[in-house]
Amino acid sequence: xxxxxxxxxxxxxxxxxxxxxxxxxxxxxxxxxxxxxxxxxxxxxxxxxxxxxxxxxxxxxxxxxxxxxxxxxxxxxxxxxxxxxxxxxxxxxxxxxxxxxxxxxxxxxxxxxxxxxxxxxxxxxxxxxxxxxxxxxxxxxxxxxxxxxxxxxxxxxxxxxxxxxxxxxxxxxxxxxxxxxxxxxxxxxxxxxxxxxxxxxxxxxxxxxxxxxxxxxxxxxxxxx
DNA sequence: AACCAGGACGTGA
DNA sequence: TCACGTCATGGT
Numbered sequence: 650x651x652x653x654x655x656x657x658x659x660x661x662x663x664x665x666x667x668x669x670x671x672x673x674x675x676x677x678x679x680x681x682x683x684x685x686x687x688x689x690x691x692x693x694x695x696x697x698x699x700x701x702x703x704x705x706x707x708x709x710x711x712x713x714x715x716x717x718x719x720x721x722x723x724x725x726x727x728x729x730x731x732x733x734x735x736x737x738x739x740x741x742x743x744x745x746x747x748x749x750x751x752x753x754x755x756x757x758x759x760x761x762x763x764x765x766x767x768x769x770x771x772x773x774x775x776x777x778x779x780x781x782x783x784x785x786x787x788x789x790x791x792x793x794x795x796x797x798x799x800x801x802x803x804x805x806x807x808x809x810x811x812x813x814x815x816x817x818x819x820x821x822x823x824x825x826x827x828x829x830x831x832x833x834x835x836x837x838x839x840x841x842x843x844x845x846x847x848x849x850x851x852x853x854x855x856x857x858x859x860x861x862x863x864x865x866x867x868x869x870x871x872x873x874x
Numbered sequence: 875a876a877c878c879a880g881g882a883c884g885t886g887a
Numbered sequence: 888t889c890a891c892g893t894c895a896t897g898g899t
Binding site: 703707709713752756781784802805807845846857 | 878
């Protein structure tokens with residue numbers, strides 16, 4: 650079986666096991682509950698919220714990010730203008746639950762300034778990467794989930810799972826792993842969105858740091874067996 | 875009670 | 888380039 654067939658097979662297996670994840674999660678406008686929308690076109694508010702979440706979730710559990718986003722929503726700060734106008738103390742206390750709050754406050758401010766400068770235009774990957782605090786994974790998450798571009802997001806989970814499966818090297822460069830997936834998958838944003846979400850789910854349920862191989866749906870593909 | 879979570883940046887070699 | 892150190896809260 651070639652890489653292309655393997656990836657599709659792995660994707661279908663995870664989808665059958667975990668179901669459609671419908672990423673990216675956004676806060677509902679009506680309530681403060683977190684609702685999971687399908688990867689349909691987003692309005693501007695949701696797009697911006699997705700970008701904030703992409704920054705806040707850097708090396709951080711999503712449950713903590715959710716608290717920070719809900720705090721920002723409560724004080725009406727889910728827009729770039731409001732974030733820029735907030736007093737520093739307000740911003741810091743709002744995002745405190747998600748950790749690294751000093752760095753992340755600076756990142757949110759830098760990104761808000763950048764976002765306004767776009768005046769509605771979709772940024773290039775290179776432009777995003779030029780913003781302080783936005784690295785490759787964060788940029789790709791924004792492009793995929795906020796802008797709907799067919800880009801494969803590579804994170805620590807992707808590395809862990811697919812190196813254990815024997816399809817990539819553990820320390821392979823980010824760009825090379827991204828190209829491996831993009832070369833072997835349909836150029837389809839919905840597919841990239843769902844695939845990445847399923848990778849996160851699989852990493853949490855089975856392919857944890859200390860792997861829980863009991864009942865792992867991907868064991869038939871895994872070189873550990 | 876250590877360990878980990880959907881990284882990025884700065885530094886010294 | 889590469890290997891580390893730093894940043895920080897909350898759940899298990």
